[in-house]
Amino acid sequence: MKENISHFTLAEIERLCRMYEDCQLSRLEETELEYVLLNTSLKSPVSTETRNLMGLSSKIHLSEKDLGSRNFRIKKIWRFSAAAVIAVVVLASGMVFFRNQSSDTEVCYAYVEGERTGSDEARELAMQNIARAEQFIQTVDALEEAEQSKVNHFLNNSNLSE
Amino acid sequence: MKRTVFLIIILLSCLSAFAKAPNLNVEKLFDGRYNSNRHVTVSVYKNNGNYYRGLTIENDPAILKKIAETISKDAPRGFNYSDNINGGSRYISLKIKSNGETIFIGLQMENSGNGFFFIQGKEKAFK
Structure with a gap:
């Protein structure tokens, strides 16, 4: 079985499906065919029938669209986190900077013998x-x-x- | 990317912990307790980045003793502490590093019960 399922043509998938129906595949090959049918976007009546025979229609699988959505959500979360961290860093730096600036306002007072001068x-x-x-x-x-x-x-x- | 974000968070935590006010015990002596005391002259001055607070005590050994005890509480935080007697006066001196600046704390005590106490340094050291 080919390692990269994207190299499978529809004709090859249909051939393997017929072999499955004729019980000509080993257990390992059946498992591999199951993996291919779950992750390929190529469809035909033969592959659909085989998918139903295997019970794959009830299995949850990640389609390219789902993977794309999931990756997009993850990227969105990290972008938001990075923006939040940068905002906090800028805010904290500003606070430290202004805190270390000396104030221009003079403070001067005294108490002599209990009275403010x-x-x-x-x-x-x-x-x-x-x-x-x-x-x-x-x-x-x-x-x-x-x-x-x-x-x-x-x-x-x-x-x-x- | 994840590593960069994590590193920024760590640096931010270190930064915020690095700059902090000294919160010295001797600063609490200027909370107003001696403002109405006729034996004490209180002087506070802050301008152009300089910070000064002083007490001039007349004939009150108890206050001098209190100030000396307060300085000893802050002594562990200092890099230079000295206690000298010269010419009838006792000189207690403490230097503390804070935010990259040096805070000078001094107390001059005389047997008569008179004394002079001050805290002096750059304003940045007290922020």
């Missing part, structure tokens, strides 16, 4: 405190550097004494 005073106070914070950071860096120097000196002396 004016914006000018709050700004001046903030500038003073920011400068104080910078000085704090420099002081701490200097302290850490001094401490590290002591440690290095100690280690060097320890190595020399050994």
